[in-house]
Amino acid sequence: DAGVIQSPRHEVTEMGQEVTLRCKPISGHDYLFWYRQTMMRGLELLIYFNNNVPIDDSGMPEDRFSAKMPNASFSTLKIQPSEPRDSAVYFCASSFATYEQYFGPGTRLTVT
Amino acid sequence: KQEVTQIPAALSVPEGENLVLNCSFTDSAIYNLQWFRQDPGKGLTSLLLIQSSQREQTSGRLNASLDKSSGRSTLYIAASQPGDSATYLCAVADSNYQLIWGAGTKLIIKP
Numbered sequence: 001d002a003g004v005i006q007s008p009r010h011e012v013t014e015m016g017q018e019v020t021l022r023c024k025p026i027s028g029h030d031y032l033f034w035y036r037q038t039m040m041r042g043l044e045l046l047i048y049f050n051n052n053v054p055i056d057d058s059g060m061p062e063d064r065f066s067a068k069m070p071n072a073s074f075s076t077l078k079i080q081p082s083e084p085r086d087s088a089v090y091f092c093a094s095s096f097a098t099y100e101q102y103f104g105p106g107t108r109l110t111v112t
Numbered sequence: 113k114q115e116v117t118q119i120p121a122a123l124s125v126p127e128g129e130n131l132v133l134n135c136s137f138t139d140s141a142i143y144n145l146q147w148f149r150q151d152p153g154k155g156l157t158s159l160l161l162i163q164s165s166q167r168e169q170t171s172g173r174l175n176a177s178l179d180k181s182s183g184r185s186t187l188y189i190a191a192s193q194p195g196d197s198a199t200y201l202c203a204v205a206d207s208n209y210q211l212i213w214g215a216g217t218k219l220i221i222k223p
Contacts, residue, residue, distance in 0.1 A: 101146070106154075
């Protein structure tokens with residue numbers, strides 16, 4: 001398996017623009033997680049899905065953030081409108097049941 | 113509220129030494145504990161997962177222990193190599209399988 005795939009790897013956008021991050025989990029995994037990592041706050045769980053259903057989105061910063069998982073092989077994290085404080089590395093991870101989480105390479109987002 | 117602490121924040125040792133990284137957590141009601149490695153600018157790689165009923169796990173030169181009653185885990189690295197240089201993070205899973213993260217220990221192995 002190719003592991004968790006994320007795109008794009010880097011995104012630079014201007015404040016106010018819409019940003020969409022994409023994730024393809026490992027085939028057969030039933031959990032998918034979106035994290036954000038910054039120097040100041042470390043790793044933060046934003047939202048996670050089980051069998052394509054959002055289970056806990058309490059980590060989503062505000063209404064500007066939304067996530068979807070239309071099927072078992074694809075998820076998106078959208079920020080609209082983006083702000084400079086959203087600049088971070090966004091990771092997607094997947095797992096089978098409650099076993100190890102496997103992380104993607106991350107998307108480095110810069111909002112100017 | 114669960115809190116995870118990793119001390120020290122940074123560690124530099126000569127190549128070949130054995131070393132121990134520490135992780136402590138405040139609530140012993142955990143589902144499992146994972147150790148991860150993160151290289152600069154890269155994602156996280158899972159190293160070891162210890163279920164709450166287990167005491168330790170081993171993989172190659174790595175050995176992780178878990179003492180739930182004292183809220184501690186250690187990651188032991190034997191015969192360290194420059195390629196072991198990275199940030200090591202521990203994370204505990206609560207009953208909802210959500211991971212609560214430590215801030216990490218940045219390890220530098222000097223050749």
